Amino acid sequence: MDNDKTEVTGDETEGMVFTAFLDILGFKELVMNNTHNELKEIFKNSIYDTIDHIKKAQIDAYVKFQFTDKLDFLVVSDSIIIWADNTSLKSFLGIVTATTFLTAICMERGVPLRGAISMGNISVIKSGESINVFGDSIVNAYELENKQEWSGVIIDDRCMSINNIKDTTVLKDLKKEMIVEYNVPMKRGQIRQYFVCNWTASLFNKEMNSEGIINSFSSHNKKIDNWAVKLKVDNTIKFFNEFRVMKANS
Numbered sequence: 001m002d003n004d005k006t007e008v009t010g011d012e013t014e015g016m017v018f019t020a021f022l023d024i025l026g027f028k029e030l031v032m033n034n035t036h037n038e039l040k041e042i043f044k045n046s047i048y049d050t051i052d053h054i055k056k057a058q059i060d061a062y063v064k065f066q067f068t069d070k071l072d073f074l075v076v077s078d079s080i081i082i083w084a085d086n087t088s089l090k091s092f093l094g095i096v097t098a099t100t101f102l103t104a105i106c107m108e109r110g111v112p113l114r115g116a117i118s119m120g121n122i123s124v125i126k127s128g129e130s131i132n133v134f135g136d137s138i139v140n141a142y143e144l145e146n147k148q149e150w151s152g153v154i155i156d157d158r159c160m161s162i163n164n165i166k167d168t169t170v171l172k173d174l175k176k177e178m179i180v181e182y183n184v185p186m187k188r189g190q191i192r193q194y195f196v197c198n199w200t201a202s203l204f205n206k207e208m209n210s211e212g213i214i215n216s217f218s219s220h221n222k223k224i225d226n227w228a229v230k231l232k233v234d235n236t237i238k239f240f241n242e243f244r245v246m247k248a249n250s
């Protein structure tokens with residue numbers, strides 16, 4: 001029956017874009033070991049406040065320098081999706097900067113993230129108050145995110161190959177701090193280096209140390225007394241120590 005069909009009256013956008021998919025580690029512990037009001041405060045202070053800050057910085061950067069194209073954010077339960085408008089160099093710089101900053105601040109506020117930045121097709125359909133976001137760019141990022149065994153963010157090889165991004169002067173400058181190559185700890189498969197977001201370079205807390213990483217994984221009444229979590233913590237500390245020390249010595 002025609003009356004049963006959903007009429008899309010809002011905006012429809014689609015195309016090839018960069019997309020980040022991030023997962024909140026220890027989410028079940030957050031939900032089960034805190035009241036609902038406490039959970040809302042955790043989300044507000046760690047996720048939403050940081051996203052609002054990124055959006056404002058993004059607007060300021062665009063107005064002053066036309067530094068980045070538009071980014072959009074969607075938070076659903078334990079998943080955070082960020083997508084750009086296209087696959088331009090500006091969009092790449094914007095999504096890497098936003099993802100790195102978000103990962104760093106959430107680590108400081110006791111909500112470690114694990115994610116990946118990939119690319120592919122996306123469709124965004126807005127109908128009234130509803131929004132539907134889908135496409136292989138999200139699937140690509142999700143699959144790469146789910147393979148990792150730490151708190152960190154991989155940048156998919158396909159992002160680095162488009163538009164010769166890997167060879168641009170801008171990227172070479174960015175790689176001095178925000179993008180590094182690292183043997184990412186994976187759940188299975190080949191041992192190899194990936195380009196990753198160096199969230200240690202975006203930490204506000206200059207006193208952050210290995211104990212701070214442990215505290216982040218256990219903050220908000222999360223339990224870390226099992227081997228699966230310990231492995232993620234140890235792998236995260238190893239990365240932190242290598243690149244935080246590198247920055248301190250530079």
